[in-house]
Amino acid sequence: MRTNLFNIVLLSIFLTIGSTNVYCQDSPLKKTIIKPVTKPTTTAVEKNKPNPIVTDSIKKDSAKTKKAFLDGKVKYKAKExxxxxxxxxxxxxxxxxxxYYQDVELKSGIILLDYEKDEVxxxxxKDSTGKYTQFPNFKQGANVxxxxxxxxxxxxxxxxxxxxxxxxxxxxIKAALTKKENDSVYFLKGARFTTSKDVDNPEYYFQTNKVKFVPGKKVVTGLTNMVIANVPTPIALPFAFFPMTKxxxxxxxxxxxxxxxxxxxxxxxxxxxxxxxxxxxDLTVLGDYYTNGSYGMRFESNYAKRYNYRGNVNIRFENLITSERGFPDYSKQNIYNIQWSHSRDAKANPNSSFSASVNLGSSTFFRQSINQNNIGxxxxxxxxxxxxxxRIFTxxxxxxxxAITATHSQNTQTQQIDMxxxxxxxxxxxVYPFVKKDGVRKGFFKNINLQYDLxxxxxxxxxxxxxxxPQMFENxxxxxxxxxxxxxxxxxxxxxxxxxxxxxxxxxxLKTINRQFDTNQNxxxxxxxNGFDAFRTYSFSSSIGTTVYGTFNFKKNKRIQAIRHVMRPSVSYGYTPSFEKYYDTYAADGSGTMVKEYSRFEGGIYGAPGNVNSNSVGFDLSNTFxxxxTDKDSTKTEAKKIMLLNNLNLSTSYDFNADGKRTLAWTPVRVSGGTQFFDNKMNLNFGATLDPYAVNNSGQRINKFNIDNGGSLFRMSSANMTINYSLASSPNKKTNRSNNSETIRNGGREDDLFGKPITGNIQRSMFDDEETDDKKESESDFFNYTLxxxxxxxxxxxxxxxxxENKIIGNSIMISINADLTPKWKTGISTGYDFVQKGVTFTQLRFERDLLSWRMDFNWTPFGNNANWGFFIGIKSGVLSDIKWDKRSTIIR
Structure with a gap:
């Protein structure tokens, strides 16, 4: 019985195991057995629809359609x-x-992809120290x-x-919570906007709680408050709009x-x-308005076409009113200025070119303009x-x-205009008429050439x-x-x-003159x-020259090993006959006894023919030293060349037909030269005029040598010398140059000797070269001990x-210094002194502070006709350039 009981139990276990499905990890799915029912074919569109209700109220057993794994290929990898x-x-x-999936690129410390819900x-x-690292970087298309x-x-x-x-x-942009509605719309909560480099710890930002953000187009916000150094300011707007165009x-x-x-x-x-x-x-329209009625308008346009041309046009008009109507110092005047610059790319048409550089207007415009941007x-x-x-014709x-050219020259002091x-x-x-087909030009005859100029x-x-x-065109x-x-x-x-x-x-x-003594006007x-008239002249000239080299060698153990002198002497001869046939006489007084000669072509644009024979020989001598x-670097075996004098030139001439009354035989000797020092950092140029003739009590040259009149061999009638020197604290640091093209166009200097123009923060044109911070050198934690x-x-x-007169006519010195007091503080001064007038020349003090996302500068001209000051602080970014405070004093002239 026991044996049978054991066998019965063992058989029962095997029967139980044999009729049971074994599951691992997952629980078995419960199934309800129902009768099979004929079902219509389900399409892909209908797969998500609910099952149809059958008449027998028995739930159908329909197998669910298996969902596809996303819609594309997924690439992924991880280090751990x-x-x-x-x-x-x-x-x-x-x-x-x-x-990586479709247009999405995601990098992060941890990523979980749920491909059933199509979500990531x-x-x-955290790293070993408990600090968060490997922040997500989500990129979809161009948005990051x-x-x-x-x-x-x-x-x-x-x-x-x-x-x-x-x-x-x-x-x-940084936001506490962002909801991405679709590819083009974002909703932000607890957002801040800034142009600072560090968005987590910016110098300033705009704080707002509700934002609608369309990438690449716009940002629309609710109540926006400006925060500076984490301190909220009273500056707030009920709403704000920021363009985000590309x-x-x-x-x-x-x-x-x-x-x-x-x-x-x-x-x-x-x-x-x-x-x-x-x-x-593009086009910029600017205006100024004063409460006394003065106003100004400016139209500025830039244009460019790649590989063809580029230029800009500036038109300025100002209506200036001084004092009040009824007062004795009341005045009203209109001033204007027109500037146009145009250049054409040589690649556009190699056989023709067109260029323009125009600067004309009222002579007093830059001295009386109410706009401080013109002070430079x-x-x-x-x-x-x-x-x-x-144009070239081939x-x-x-x-x-x-070549067709229109020119204009205007003296703003005398107000005279020449056009x-x-x-x-x-x-x-x-054209070489004696050259054969082989094209060889050698000798006197084969080098004979002629040309025609009109x-x-x-x-x-x-x-x-x-x-x-109309009066302008009459003359x-x-x-x-x-x-x-x-x-x-x-x-x-x-x-x-x-x-x-x-x-x-x-x-x-087309016009000549007739000169007579008018007894009525005395x-x-x-x-x-009026009428056509002409004259004809001819002349002959010839010259001969050569080059002479001379070297003086020193001993080998000397610092100076050799001096080389290059001379280029030349002698020229010129002959121009007298054309007296084009001259008439007139009575210079009422009696008619004083008769003088004149030419009816006097005052003509190309002059009048001469009535004196000119038969002169000229002497010129050019020198280079x-x-x-020995080079200071002992590793170099070759000697170093140093320029002692770039040039030393002497020139004069002698007229064989001089009569000693109207003309003198010898012309003054002109001496000029120049050289450079200190590795070409200092330029020295000088010149002098040495006259061999004496002068009378009226200051006129007379036909008597100065040495015969009790003087020296030559009388120095004039002399000049200029020195220009630029240096910096390090050889790699270039001297500061102003990039204000308007100042240069108006005849100003590229350096800061005349001060820097006061420009504030003017709208940048789309044609301006962008300045990037990448050009700035990295700054160490400690400021360089060398200033x-x-x-x-x-x-x-x-x-x-x-x-x-024997006196110094001009004696002045000008200097401009710029220094970086700290990596963020810059200062500069431009000034000078006139030793003849005994006064300080134009002086300007400059201070500038780099506030990272902001810029602050102060310019002050303490005295003179241009005395003024200006203070500016504003955001560097062009998008927020209108957030500024620009305070300028008005120049009173």
Whole structure:
């Protein structure tokens, strides 16, 4: 019985095991057995619909359609481990995890991909010290977000992001919570916006709680408050709009700066609108307004077409009112200035070119302008303009060139304006009539060549008040000049180079003069004669020169090993006959006894023919001095060359036909030279005029040598010397240069000797070169013990003795120094002293503070006609350039 009982129990266990399914890890699924029911085919669109209700109320047993694994290929990797859980349908990546799916790139410390829900989760991990590291980096298309953690759905494209950080244009955005609605809309909560480099610890930021963010387009916020150094400020807006366009520049309002003046009242300056019209041109409209009625308007446009042309146009107009109507010092005037710069790329058309540099307007514009941006230009006394077009004509014959130019020169002190509208130059290239087909030009005859030159000009001389008025065109001077030079050059005695030339000139005028004594006015009067008239002249010239080398060697153990002297002497001869046939006589007084000669072509644009024979010989001598010295570097075996004198030139001439009355035989000897010192950092130039003739009590040169009049061999009638020196604290540090093209265009200097222009924070054009912080050198934790600095020094000395005045006419020194007091503090001064006038020249003090995302500067001109001061503080970013405080004093003239 026991044996049977054991067998019965064992059999029961085997039967039980045999009829049971064994499961590992997972619990068995319960099944309900139902009768099979015929079911219609389910399409892919219907797979998610609920099961149909059957009439017998028995639930159908329909197998669920297996869901596809995402919609594309997934690439992933991790440094520590990768775990795939098929039950939970997820993939876990840990430590330096990366996941790539469709247009999504995700890098983080830990990533969990739930492929059943089509979602991914990413977050940080802690290092051995307990510090969070490996923050997520989520990139979808061009948008990059760096949060603390993120949850993203691949199907809906929605996401929830905690403590996100992203860059949008110049802005850096950080938000406590971000909801990504779709590919183009984000909603942010607890957000801050800043242009600071460090978004976690910025110098300033805009704090807001509700934000709608469209990447690459715009940011719209609710109540926004400005926070500086983590301290909330009273500056707040009920709402804010920030453009986030990816374009180089966008249109927008330019906020004005506030100022006040004792003579014109309160003012708003530099306010207006910037129009980004297209990729090729833009327009800036700015205005100034004073409460006494003064106002100014400025239109500035830049244009460019790649590989073709580029330029800019500035038009400025100001209505200036001083004092109040009814007061004795009341005045009202209109001033204007027009500037145009245009350049054409040589690649556009190699046979033609067009360029323009125009600067014209009221002579008093830069001295009386109410806009402080012009202060850097008011020290210049001349305005110049030039517009030119040139073309080269090619063909089977010799080439010819045509150039048409319009010029303008305006003296802002005398208000005299000289213009040519236009000047025409046409020339035909040289022709060698005696050269054979082989093209060899050697010898006197084969080098004979001739060419043709035509010049035509329409010139005006007027004043500022008559500029472009009918009176200006009444005194136009029109002339044509034809010139045919015949030249040749050849070698003489192997070591001499000789040239000879004969020149024929013919001049046409449309106006001449008739000079007579007017008894009614009791003076000599010139009467204009309209009609064609011409004169013809010819001349001959020749020259011969050579080069002589001389070397003086020293002993080998000397510091100076040798001195080399190069001389280039030349002798020239010129002959021009007298053309007395073009001269008439007139009575210089009422009695008619005093008769003088004149030419009816006097006052013409190309001059008048001479009535004196010129038969002169000229002497020129050019010298260069070099030295060979032992190099201080003992490893170098070759001697080093040093320039002692770049040039030392002497020139004079002697006229064989001088009569001793109207003309003197010897011309003054002109001496000029220049050299460089201290590794070419100092430039020294000098010159002097040595006159061999004496002067009478009236200061006129007489036909008597100065040595015969009790003086020296030569009388120094004038002399000048200039020194320019630039140096810096280190050889690699270049002296500070102003990049203000307007100041240079108006005749100013590139360096800071005349001070820096006060520009504040002006709207940048889309054509301006962007400055990046990457160019800045890295700064160490400790400031360099050597104070970085640079200096520009200029000295000028002029001596005059033409009329026996024997005195220093000009003696002045100018200096500009810039120094970095700290890595963020910069200061500078430009000043000078005039030893003749015994006064300080234009002086400017400058201070600048780099506040990381902000910039602060202060400029002060303490005295003089341009005495003023200006203070500016504002955000560097062009997007927020209107957030500033710009305070300027008004120059009172």
């Amino acid at each position: 481990f990768t775990k795939i859980d098929q039950k939970k349908k997820n993939i876990l990546l840990y430590d330096t995890a990366e996941l 989760y990413a977050g940080r991990i 977000v760096e949060p603390d953690s993120i949850r993203f759905n691949f199907k809906t494209k929605k996401a929830i992001i905690w403590n996100s950080r992203s860059d949008q244009g110049e802005f850096k 374009e180089t520049s966008i249109s927008g309002i330019l906020l004005p700066s506030y100022n006040d003046s004792n003579t014109r009242g309160f003012s708003l300056q530099n306010g207006g609108y910037y129009f980004a019209l297209s990729d090729q041109y 230009s008011n020290l210049n006394n001349t305005l110049n303009s030039s517009v030119s077009y040139s 063909g089977s014959g010799p080439q010819s060139r045509l 040519t509208l236009p000047t025409l130059q046409y020339s035909v290239d040289r 010049s035509a000009s329409n010139s005006f001389t007027t004043t500022d008040s008559l500029f472009f008025r 136009a001077r029109v002339g044509f000049q034809h010139s045919i030079p015949l030249n040749t050059n050849f070698k003489l005695f192997k070591y001499f180079s000789a040239t000879s030339a004969v020149n024929y000139r013919e001049v046409w005028y 003076k000599v009067v010139d009467t204009q004669v 070099e030295a060979k010295v 970085p600095w640079d200096m520009t020094f200029a000295y000028a000395l002029t001596y005059g003795n033409n009329n026996r």
